Amino acid sequence: MSNSPLKAKHQRLVLILLAFAALIGATLLAIYGLRNQASYFYVPADIAADPPAPGQAIRLGGMVEEGSLTTAADGVTVTFVVQDGEGRVPVTFTGILPDLFVEGSGVVAEGSMDASGTFVATNLLAKHDENYMPRELEDMSREQAREKVAETTE
Amino acid sequence: MHAYANPARFLKLARWLTPALLWSGLLLTAGAMIYGLAFAPAERLQGETVRILFIHVPSVWLGMAGWTTIALASLAELVWRHPLAALAARGAAMPGAAFTFLGLATGSIWGRPAWGTWWVWDGRLTSFLVLLFLFLGYIALAQAVAREGGSSRVPAIFGLVGAVNIPIIHFSVLWWNSLHQPPSITTGGSAMSGEFLSGLLVAVLGFSLLFGAVVLMRMRALLAETQAEARLRRRAMQAGGQGELADA
Numbered sequence: 111m112s113n114s115p116l117k118a119k120h121q122r123l124v125l126i127l128l129a130f131a132a133l134i135g136a137t138l139l140a141i142y143g144l145r146n147q148a149s150y151f152y153v154p155a156d157i158a159a160d161p162p163a164p165g166q167a168i169r170l171g172g173m174v175e176e177g178s179l180t181t182a183a184d185g186v187t188v189t190f191v192v193q194d195g196e197g198r199v200p201v202t203f204t205g206i207l208p209d210l211f212v213e214g215s216g217v218v219a220e221g222s223m224d225a226s227g228t229f230v231a232t233n234l235l236a237k238h239d240e241n242y243m244p245r246e247l248e249d250m251s252r253e254q255a256r257e258k259v260a261e262t263t264e
Numbered sequence: 265m266h267a268y269a270n271p272a273r274f275l276k277l278a279r280w281l282t283p284a285l286l287w288s289g290l291l292l293t294a295g296a297m298i299y300g301l302a303f304a305p306a307e308r309l310q311g312e313t314v315r316i317l318f319i320h321v322p323s324v325w326l327g328m329a330g331w332t333t334i335a336l337a338s339l340a341e342l343v344w345r346h347p348l349a350a351l352a353a354r355g356a357a358m359p360g361a362a363f364t365f366l367g368l369a370t371g372s373i374w375g376r377p378a379w380g381t382w383w384v385w386d387g388r389l390t391s392f393l394v395l396l397f398l399f400l401g402y403i404a405l406a407q408a409v410a411r412e413g414g415s416s417r418v419p420a421i422f423g424l425v426g427a428v429n430i431p432i433i434h435f436s437v438l439w440w441n442s443l444h445q446p447p448s449i450t451t452g453g454s455a456m457s458g459e460f461l462s463g464l465l466v467a468v469l470g471f472s473l474l475f476g477a478v479v480l481m482r483m484r485a486l487l488a489e490t491q492a493e494a495r496l497r498r499r500a501m502q503a504g505g506q507g508e509l510a511d512a
Contacts, residue, residue, distance in 0.1 A: 119343060119344060123343045126342055126343060126424070130424065133425060133428055137428050137432070141432070141439065145439070148387055149387075149440045150385075150386035150441050151443075152441075171443075208379070209377065209380075210310065210378060210380075234380065235380050235384070235443060236380055237379065237445070238309060238310065238378055238379075238445055239445050239446075239455075240445045240446050240456075241448070241455045241456070242307055242314065242456040242460045243457050244306065244307065244457055244459050244460075245307065245308055
């Protein structure tokens with residue numbers, strides 16, 4: 111061995127770091143390429159910017175707008191509006207609602223757009239957010255509860 | 265680190281550290297489980313199902329920490345040729361895989377009532393399933409290398425390459441729209457009320473201590489195995505003299 115052990119050690123470290131940097135770079139490129147395809151659902155703003163063809167199977171995700179939920183005369187068909195602060199999409203769904211489906215909460219709807227611009231959902235998934243609050247805070251508004259959480263966790 | 269390159273010195277440390285980690289881990293885990301099942305409040309929207317949080321979150325944390333251990337040990341193996349690094353990586357693989365499986369199973373059970381589905385192919389769930397497959401691949405590779413007598417650098421390279429998946433798992437919920445919610449606990453604070461957070465932190469600590477104890481146990485078992493093999497080989501050499509060895 112002409113190299114001292116320390117030098118060999120450094121050579122290995124540099125080689126591994128370079129290989130790892132190349133690997134990270136390749137992964138980031140792949141993730142950048144996948145940025146649209148890897149999303150599990152579209153938000154209303156995406157639908158407004160680039161409307162999908164009617165009948166094409168997509169997933170729509172967002173918040174159920176407060177006060178928009180209505181039940182039709184047959185009792186099993188509901189209509190509501192999914193919004194993300196930028197866009198609004200009316201949705202109709204026939205079937206049993208998930209337990210966590212309430213106005214103001216997150217939802218992911220599977221289905222397709224019809225010709226009139228209404229999203230016809232075949233399946234609903236409830237999407238909960240990152241906030242965890244005990245039941246006793248139920249009566250508070252979202253902002254009050256968030257403050258309470260901030261107080262107790264500081 | 266190289267102070268513990270000597271297995272005898274490592275064993276001296278591991279002999280008292282293993283039971284210390286095991287018992288403190290068992291105590292904290294049992295406390296957190298009892299608190300989570302009996303005393304934690306029901307959640308505002310999810311109700312009682314929120315209690316699975318106290319197993320799910322520590323499990324997925326240790327799945328990711330398990331692979332991070334493999335990656336760091338692999339780096340020590342490749343760069344510094346630390347004699348215990350390969351053992352540490354092999355020791356972390358089995359408990360890491362077990363916790364990854366537990367995280368997937370509890371997540372699926374939780375997903376049914378919370379989301380309305382057992383499984384979806386979103387970014388977080390898919391990347392975490394990939395982690396389980398990486399663990400299984402690593403275990404098979406490391407075992408084959410140990411049995412067939414190949415270079416331990418081969419699984420070390422695999423351990424480093426697989427580490428790419430760890431940031432993908434973490435950022436999957438931020439980069440892509442996913443059904444899984446973004447992290448509740450970040451460096452900026454917690455979106456989790458104190459009743460849940462305190463119990464969860466104890467559970468994470470308890471599970472982690474248990475994980476450490478299992479890794480040390482497995483490292484000691486692997487060391488004992490190599491020593492026993494070396495002794496058998498020596499004995500066979502003595503019995504067979506200089507001549508050819510009978511097939512042992």
